[in-house]
Amino acid sequence: MATLPLSSSGAPGASLEDELRQAVGAEQVLTRPEDLFVYEADGLTHHTARPRAVVLPRDKTDVVQIVKRCRAHGVPFVPRGAGTGLSGGAIALDDGVIIECARLDRILRIAPEDRFAVVQPGVINADLSKAVAHHGLFYAPDPSSQQACTLGGNVAENSGGPHTLKYGTTTNHVLALEMVLPDGQLVQLGSPTGSAGGYDLVGAVVGSEGTLGIVTELTVRLSPRPERTETMLGIFPDVVSACRAVGAIIRSGLVPAALEIVDRRTIEAVEASVYAAGLPTDAGAVLIIELDGPAVAVGRQVERCQDHCREAGASEVPVARDEAERQRFWRARKGAFGAMGRLAPDLYVHDAVVPRQKLPEILEKICEIGDRYRLRLSNVFHAGDGNLHPNISFDRRDPDEMERVLAAGEEILRTCVEAGGVITGEHGVGTEKKEYMGLLFSEADLDAMRKLRAAFDPDRMCNPGKMFPATRFCAEANPKARGYDQVPFG
Amino acid sequence: MSAGVDPWQAPTGVGARELRERLRAAAGPTAVEEIDGVSLEGARLETRVRPCSGEDLAGVLQELNTAGAAALVRGGGSRLGLGHPVPRARVLLETAGLAAPPIVDAEDGVAYLPAGAALSDLREHVRKEAEGRWELPLDPPGAGSTLGGCLAAAATGPRHGPPRDVVLGLDITLGTAERTRCGGRVVKNVTGYDLAKLYVGSLGTLGVIETAWIRLRPSPERREVWLAGLEDLAGGLASSRRSSVSAALWVDRAGSARLAPWLGAERAGSLLVVELAGDAAAVEADGAALREEIGAEPVPEGEPLIAALRDLLGEDRGLRFQLSSLPSRLSATARRLAEHGAELLVQPARGTLVAHFLLAPEEGEAAVERAFRGVRLAAAEGEGRWRVEAAPLEVRSVRDAFGEDEALIPVFRALKRVYDPRGVLGPGRQAGRV
Numbered sequence: 001m002a003t004l005p006l007s008s009s010g011a012p013g014a015s016l017e018d019e020l021r022q023a024v025g026a027e028q029v030l031t032r033p034e035d036l037f038v039y040e041a042d043g044l045t046h047h048t049a050r051p052r053a054v055v056l057p058r059d060k061t062d063v064v065q066i067v068k069r070c071r072a073h074g075v076p077f078v079p080r081g082a083g084t085g086l087s088g089g090a091i092a093l094d095d096g097v098i099i100e101c102a103r104l105d106r107i108l109r110i111a112p113e114d115r116f117a118v119v120q121p122g123v124i125n126a127d128l129s130k131a132v133a134h135h136g137l138f139y140a141p142d143p144s145s146q147q148a149c150t151l152g153g154n155v156a157e158n159s160g161g162p163h164t165l166k167y168g169t170t171t172n173h174v175l176a177l178e179m180v181l182p183d184g185q186l187v188q189l190g191s192p193t194g195s196a197g198g199y200d201l202v203g204a205v206v207g208s209e210g211t212l213g214i215v216t217e218l219t220v221r222l223s224p225r226p227e228r229t230e231t232m233l234g235i236f237p238d239v240v241s242a243c244r245a246v247g248a249i250i251r252s253g254l255v256p257a258a259l260e261i262v263d264r265r266t267i268e269a270v271e272a273s274v275y276a277a278g279l280p281t282d283a284g285a286v287l288i289i290e291l292d293g294p295a296v297a298v299g300r301q302v303e304r305c306q307d308h309c310r311e312a313g314a315s316e317v318p319v320a321r322d323e324a325e326r327q328r329f330w331r332a333r334k335g336a337f338g339a340m341g342r343l344a345p346d347l348y349v350h351d352a353v354v355p356r357q358k359l360p361e362i363l364e365k366i367c368e369i370g371d372r373y374r375l376r377l378s379n380v381f382h383a384g385d386g387n388l389h390p391n392i393s394f395d396r397r398d399p400d401e402m403e404r405v406l407a408a409g410e411e412i413l414r415t416c417v418e419a420g421g422v423i424t425g426e427h428g429v430g431t432e433k434k435e436y437m438g439l440l441f442s443e444a445d446l447d448a449m450r451k452l453r454a455a456f457d458p459d460r461m462c463n464p465g466k467m468f469p470a471t472r473f474c475a476e477a478n479p480k481a482r483g484y485d486q487v488p489f490g
Numbered sequence: 491m492s493a494g495v496d497p498w499q500a501p502t503g504v505g506a507r508e509l510r511e512r513l514r515a516a517a518g519p520t521a522v523e524e525i526d527g528v529s530l531e532g533a534r535l536e537t538r539v540r541p542c543s544g545e546d547l548a549g550v551l552q553e554l555n556t557a558g559a560a561a562l563v564r565g566g567g568s569r570l571g572l573g574h575p576v577p578r579a580r581v582l583l584e585t586a587g588l589a590a591p592p593i594v595d596a597e598d599g600v601a602y603l604p605a606g607a608a609l610s611d612l613r614e615h616v617r618k619e620a621e622g623r624w625e626l627p628l629d630p631p632g633a634g635s636t637l638g639g640c641l642a643a644a645a646t647g648p649r650h651g652p653p654r655d656v657v658l659g660l661d662i663t664l665g666t667a668e669r670t671r672c673g674g675r676v677v678k679n680v681t682g683y684d685l686a687k688l689y690v691g692s693l694g695t696l697g698v699i700e701t702a703w704i705r706l707r708p709s710p711e712r713r714e715v716w717l718a719g720l721e722d723l724a725g726g727l728a729s730s731r732r733s734s735v736s737a738a739l740w741v742d743r744a745g746s747a748r749l750a751p752w753l754g755a756e757r758a759g760s761l762l763v764v765e766l767a768g769d770a771a772a773v774e775a776d777g778a779a780l781r782e783e784i785g786a787e788p789v790p791e792g793e794p795l796i797a798a799l800r801d802l803l804g805e806d807r808g809l810r811f812q813l814s815s816l817p818s819r820l821s822a823t824a825r826r827l828a829e830h831g832a833e834l835l836v837q838p839a840r841g842t843l844v845a846h847f848l849l850a851p852e853e854g855e856a857a858v859e860r861a862f863r864g865v866r867l868a869a870a871e872g873e874g875r876w877r878v879e880a881a882p883l884e885v886r887s888v889r890d891a892f893g894e895d896e897a898l899i900p901v902f903r904a905l906k907r908v909y910d911p912r913g914v915l916g917p918g919r920q921a922g923r924v
Binding site (some may be wrong): 115157164169185189192193197199224250354437442444 | 595596597598599600623624644654655664668669670671672674675676677678679680681682683684685687688690691692696708709711731733734768769771772774775776814815816817818841842872873874875876877892893894895897898899901902904905907908909920921922924
């Protein structure tokens, strides 16, 4: 095992911060309140915790040093990418240290013939696709935040995106990982061929929300750009009809690259914003369908999808005439969250998954829940995967509204679980949903997960306080997090 | 950890008869049978137990924990030669009784399937229940392969990708005898750790799979098999990567000779067999491209040829290894293996090679050493990994069957200790003899 020795030891009684400065350089360690402020939350803005310090490693050796020093002081540490996550997974509880991977941002190797790339975890998702485009390749997982989110963060959350339906999530595209284990040892998991002997540790680490170690290098699969891509827009009188079209397309055996629904309230918000895409504001919902593949096949698949949409009640199903129009269709989808910013100061982006044939009934229930709690709830979601994103626009300064937001959120999750679904499809559990894990899993099921954690990190030093309900492991509760203890959980 | 050293607590001294009585109490009288004296995988087995439900399975594992008795877990038995021997096993734990009725959701394209059922039966059941619209994307070699065995071994065949990609959720009883569930029935899910990835390919050393949610694949509109004589493996890579390719295997001269009954006598040299499946227009276009690129011709009856290739992939002759290689280095990897006497089947698009080494009795250990040396060199050449898929017991008793990085063995060991602390499930079978 490649174990890197401590390069220096701090003076007796030296603080952790001093030792970190000595190990990686003073300019790489942030401790001033004004510097720490931006690290108090990730995209889930109502869960906050101020870290003890933020350290910015420049290479894997720095990461090893940081982890070893934190361990020596008994201080937990949290890996962080761009902080775009939506489940509170990248905040440091228990006065922990954030290891910010933004400076590990180099693409180390591109192997076009073998269709893989080796990158550091701070590389921005979209930048990788840009870097390999001239080889006719792209990196398939494309979360909505792909212009900002990092590949290391994507590994932690097993990120998906609109094109998951055909291409899968991050776990289907990670071939190998280099990571620093919570005890400071540097290990290599998997291989560039995607094959490994023994247990599938790459599979276990992807989606582990940064609780099993710090990834310092990723080898990811690159996909060939499809020969032809067609994007169309189904215009529906209501969201239930759009869901029925999705069901018909799935049943028919077609596998579009994306099936995304935008509901009326979102359309209205988008059309009133800088993301305006020319969507009909009198439509109940639009369904964005993208098909890609061999040129000879895609044309006929477009016709089949159009037929399914019309049969489900679509008034029109225009196909993008050129790349500019295709981008306009997608602007409505990808700009939706930004457009919501006009409606209220805060946006709670929920994330749950249901069996796809249950989408029509669940959508009706979710809208009813939103209305009953007097909330501005809109839906924009990955319909092809059954992955819902009920978005609640609110103002967290209003305690009554905050309470209704959380109560509605819990009811939505319960409704999805009762329908055979799960509580998160791509955002992760983090701090946001850890107390809801019991909706889905028994104590034995959770214990099985704790076993994995125990094998990697028996002292729970790496990103503690995430994923697992606090009821069992009191040590992982978060009494110190500023403001967090005021958030009521079901 | 060296071979034969038992890292777990010693058995409590429960005798075979008493253990059988306890197992009968847990799983029912008809589920337990005395088989004293049967030798399998280096173990002298006393008892066979075949639980018929998850509850019974948990009861059996509880008793094994109490007695400190280890089990050899067997599905269809087609991949028992994968991994290291399990000399400590006293009990043969068969999963064939775990055969709850399957559920096929043809609306959503998912199925809930019992681990003990034969894949051939499940394949047919899915086809029938889904009225031909969906297919089960698992096709490992082995006539009696069960779903549980296929998942435990992460076994693949000519078609489809690795099982890890289609498992949505699992019901699994851990080595601790706890009945647990991971994942779910939906096609996208990040709720908690992705434990299914850990269990698939674990060779049943962490838990015994009871049922699985599987993502089905739409049945192709059209399926065709094409064949080309192709001595140069590198020349087949582009063809193997065409969009509608569902299976592509390059077979060396020796392999093609074994396929003669399905090929006709005129085929003598190395071959590339390509199956195209999917949209009819795409299949037609790719067929035309194969003809132009490598002079391929369609095979009138493709299914028997694919079945023969599947059998060839799983054939037990001498030593069988599976290796991976970067596609760009496949030719060099294959050449290295051939220099060391391997017969080869290569899946170029996947970057996998199956190498058979026939062992001449007069060569003895030298032939084994030559094979292992060749495999190690070839895997290094291809930046890949290797594992023994089948080998005589005496070979696997003394040689590493995985070639995994030594640095990871402590992690494997830690996993074994938390999921199966008493070492009742195939102790020693995994990489590092974990």
